[in-house]
Amino acid sequence: MSELEIQVAAGVDTAGGAKTAGRGRVTAVEVIAGLLAALLIIAAIAPRLLAPGDPLAIDPRAAFGAPSWTHWFGTDESGRDIYTRVVDGAHDSLLIGLTATVIGLGLGAILGVIAGTLGAAVDFTVNRFLEVLFAFPGLLLALLFILVFGPGPGSAIVAVGLSTAPGYARIIRAQLIRVRSSAFVEAATVQGLSRRRILTRHILPNTLAPLLVLGTLGVGQAIVWAAALSYLGLGAQPPAAEWGAMLSAGRTYITSAWWMSFFPGLFIVLTAVCATALGRSIERRMRHA
C-alpha cells in the first residue's frame, strides 16, 4: 500500500512542483505509452484483430516450443500459442485493473469526503478506521476477502478494490482539507454563501478532479495486484489466459521454457508502466492547464 500512497501522494500533493519540462509538448514517453495503451485497448476489446488464433486451442505435440516465426512468443506446456494468450489476457487484466480501481476510488472518495466534511468526530472515527486497515498490508486484506468469499475473477476485483480504498480515502481527505482552507473558499465564505453551496460548487469539484490522475496511476497497481492474486491461484481459473495465471503456470518450467513466464511478466510490467506514465502526463497537463 505504502508504495502506491507515496507514489500518488508525490504526484498529487507536490502541487506546483517545478516541472517546467515540456508543459505543452508531447514527449516521447507519452507517445510510446499512448501507442501501447491504444494497442492494449484494442487487444482488450477486439483481441482477434491482433491475434486471430484461439487462445485455448491446445496442440500437445507442439508443447514447450521456443519463440519462432509461427509462435512469436513460443508455446506453453499444452502447445497453446503464448502470443495469442497474452493478447487475449489483456481483456481480463485491464478489466480487473479498471474495475478494481473504480471500486477502490469510489469507496475511497466516499470515505474521504465523509471524513473531510462531516466534522471532527466523524473525521476522527474514519481516520482511526483507515489506520486499522493500513495496519494490514493491502494484499493481505485482499487475501482475507478471497478466503471469505472464495476464489475467482469477481472476488479478485472486489478484493483489490477494497484493499486500495484506504489509500485513496486518505489522499482525498487531505486534498479536501487543503481545498477547504484555500483562499477562494475563504472568499466564498466571506461572501456569505451557504455551506452546502461552498461544498458542492467549490470544494468537491476541486477535490475530485485529481481522481482522474489517481485512477490512472492506480490502474497499473491494480493490474499488478490482480496478477499477483491469479499467480497465487486465487483469481482467474484455468484455462483463462490471465497474465498472472500464465506467469504462475510458467514458473514451473522457468529453467527449461523461460518464454512461458517472460512474456506474460513483460506485459504486466509494460501495462503498469504505461498506466503510470499516462497518469503522470495527465497530472502534469492538469497542473499547467
Add this chain to the structure above:
Amino acid sequence: MPRPGILRSAPRSATLAVLAGTAVIGLALTGCTSAAPTGDTATAVEGGTLTYASGDAEPTCLDPHVGGNYPQALVSGQFLESLVSLDSDGTVIPWLADSWTVSDDGLTWEFTLKDGVTFTDGTALDAAAVQANIAHLQDPATGSSTGYLALAKVTGTEAVSDSVVRLTLAQPDSALLESLSQPWLAIESPTALERSQDENCAAPVGTGPFIVDSWVKQNAITLVRNDDYTSPPADAAHDGPAYLDSIVWRFIPDSASRYAALQAGEVDVIDNAQPDTITQAEASDTIVHLDAPRPGASNRIELNSGKAPFNDAAVREAFIRSANVDDAVASLFQGSAARSYSALSSVEPLGISRPDLFDYDPDAAAALLDEAGWSEKDSDGYRVKDGVRLTVVFPVSTNQSIPAEQSLFEQIQATAKETGFDVQLTKLDLSSWYTALGSNAYDAVSAPYTKVGPDVLRILFDSAGITPAPSGYFANHAQLSDPELDSLLAQASATNDADTRADLYADAQDIVLEGFYILPLYDQQNHFLLSSAVEGARAMPTVSTPAFYDAWLTS
C-alpha cells in the same frame, strides 16, 4: 514394485570420514558408538543431517491415525513402525511382529511381538500397546479414515500374553496383513496416545529409528536419531541405530524452488519431482532419480455417478471418449509416466488393464451424447438438454496434483470442450477441496488413494464408501452403488484362495471399467530426486514412502 534402494560402494576410509564428518558438523553423538558394520554397509558413514524437501501438503497432524493421508505417511514412516512390512516381491515380512498365525476359518489372528522393543518414551511394546492402537484407530473421536476403513472387520482384540495379541474378525479378511503393513496403522506408544489429540499430533511417539524433536509449522520438522533403536524391518540393510544424526523435513510447495534447492545443495532429497526436472536430473551426475510408483489405485479421474450428468453411463462414456489423454501424457510427462488403463496401480499383480475402453474417439462421444438427449448446442458450443448446459464441475487439489497434472486436466478440458462438455476446473487448497467433496459439489475429481493390495477396490467402489468415515472423508468419489460389485468385493476380501481372489477382483474391475466410472491416467507418480551424496535411501515396498534408516551421507 519400487526399486529396493540405491547402494553403492564407497572408499574404505570410513573411519576417517566418520571422524571428519562428526567434527565438521559438530553434532554430539549421545553416547552411541558406531553400528557394527555388517555386509555391504561396511562403508556406511555415521553422522550428519539429511535435509528432505517435501512438495506434499504439510500435515496438520503428524499422527497418521488421525485422518490418514499420504503426506502424513511420508514423514511418519521415519518415526513410527508397523506390525509387518513387505519385501520387494510383495511378500509379507516381520517388523514389530516376529510371527503370526491365522485360524482355519480366517476369523482369529495371533501376532507374536518382537522382544525387547520399547517406544521412545520408555513404554514397552506389548500386546496391550497393540490393543490400545487398534482401539485408538477405531475410536470415532480419533477421526481416522484410512486406518479405520482398513480395520473395518476387526471386532475384538485380546492380550493372550505380554507378547501375543489376538485379533478377532467379523469376516475373514484376505487383506489384513497388507492393511497392517501400512504407515497409517503404525503402532504408537499407548502412554503417548493418552495425551490430548493436539499433543499427540505435534509429536507422536513410536519405536522408529528417528524421534520427532520439533515442528515449526510452515517450515520444518526436525527428527533426531533414536539411539536405542532395535526394531528394523526384516529386509533392512543393517541393525542398530540409524546412521544419520538427524533429518530436517522441510516443506517447499513450489516445485521449481524445490528442485533449485536440491541443485544448490541446500536439500539432499526432494519428492514430487516434476517431469521436466526428472529429465534434467537424469542427465546429471550429481542427482539420482528414484521412481517408486505408489501401490493401490491408479491415478484416475472419478466421475460422480451419484448425480446428473454422470448418473447416465452414456454421458460418462462420452466424457471418457472425448478426452485426449494419450497426447497430453506424452507431452507433459515426457516419458516419466506410462498411460494406465486400469483401476489399480501397475505394481498390483491383480490389476487388469482394458485399453480398449479408453480410446480417444470424439465421434463416438458425440454420437453417445446425441442419443442421451444432449443433442443441442448453445452459442458457446456447449451441449444443452432441457435448458441445462452439460457442465462438469472439477475441483482440483493443488496440493495433490503437480503442475503437469493440472495442465493435463486443462488439456482434457480443452478436448472435452470440442465434444461439448463445459469442464469447470477450480484450483483449491486441500481443505477447500475436502469441503467441495464433502458437500457433493463435484462431477469429476482426481483423488489419489494409496493402499497396499487390491482391497483398495473395496475402499473406493463399495457402496459403503459413499458414507463418510468419522473424519468426514468418503472414498467412493465415483459414488458407485452396485450390489453385484459389493458382493464380488466382499467375497474377494473373504477368500484365502489366491485364484478365486484373483478372479473375483478381475470381475469387480470389469464392472468398474466397463461402467465408465473412472478415467485412468497413469500410476500415482512418486518420483524422488536425491543428491548423489545420499547413499542407502530407499522407498518402502509398502506404500513407497522414503526410508532413511539405512541412509548415510558421503560428504
